[in-house]
Amino acid sequence: MDAKTKKYLIIGGVATVVVALAGFGVHKFVKNRKNRTTSGKQKEREEQKLIGKKVHYGSEGYVNVRSSAKVDNENWTTMDFSHNLLTQAESNPVGTILERLKGEDGYYWYRIKLTKPVGGKTEGYVREDAVVVQY
Numbered sequence: 001m002d003a004k005t006k007k008y009l010i011i012g013g014v015a016t017v018v019v020a021l022a023g024f025g026v027h028k029f030v031k032n033r034k035n036r037t038t039s040g041k042q043k044e045r046e047e048q049k050l051i052g053k054k055v056h057y058g059s060e061g062y063v064n065v066r067s068s069a070k071v072d073n074e075n076w077t078t079m080d081f082s083h084n085l086l087t088q089a090e091s092n093p094v095g096t097i098l099e100r101l102k103g104e105d106g107y108y109w110y111r112i113k114l115t116k117p118v119g120g121k122t123e124g125y126v127r128e129d130a131v132v133v134q135y
Helices: 003-050 074-078
Strands: 054-057 063-066 085-089 095-102 108-118 121-127 131-134
Touching: 003 095, 063 108, 085 108, 085 121, 095 121
Parallel strands: none
Antiparallel strands: 054 095, 054 131, 063 085, 063 121, 095 108, 108 121
């Protein structure tokens, strides 16, 4: 085999590998993009399934119900009771889920309609990891 033929075979082989790798990369990109869209839609469907479900307190025997989707206990040490704790619910069910949202603290929270109003309030927030959802 002469040098010219070898050169063309090597160039052809390298070109084949490059094209194959580029095709594989495009395939992975499209597949991942499709999965992200599907998982977003799936997440939205799962969240919609939560609306109207009853929440019960977890293993603690109570759950803190708050006026906003965050834990605001900083003022306890200064005897300034302007924190956002509405009540510690000790009866089940605590309420019915109206909405699921991500709080500024990074946790997911449920906005719930309380089973028993507290101080004239009929809605409150409970953190997702502190309650059990009844399906």
